Amino acid sequence: MPSLADLERLKEILLIYELPRQDLALFGVLCPLCGKTDRIRQVELPHQVKEYHDIPRDVAEFYTYIYSACINNEQVMAVCKFCNTPLSLDQKGMKAHWLVDPSMIREESNED
């Protein structure tokens, strides 16, 4: 299971490298954090990130690791472009979920 630090690094990567670069607007998908329904964007699959030549190899490898750790066969990764939260997205139901159980994130945050 990825740590809170892993999730923070993923957030940074999405911001720094401006992912997703494909503009797939998903209307009607609710962000579980901020409640917006028009800001969820599907992010690139790991093999697509590897094809971006400006993204360092270790960053692409980290992205592949966290993608495979958090996303199952029936999901894709997404991000809310309003609150910058990485999410998992059901391909069938078009429903977004936390990548990691939020109770775990809160416990870790309280230690800061």
Ligand SMILES: [Zn+2]
């Ligand atoms: Zn959000």
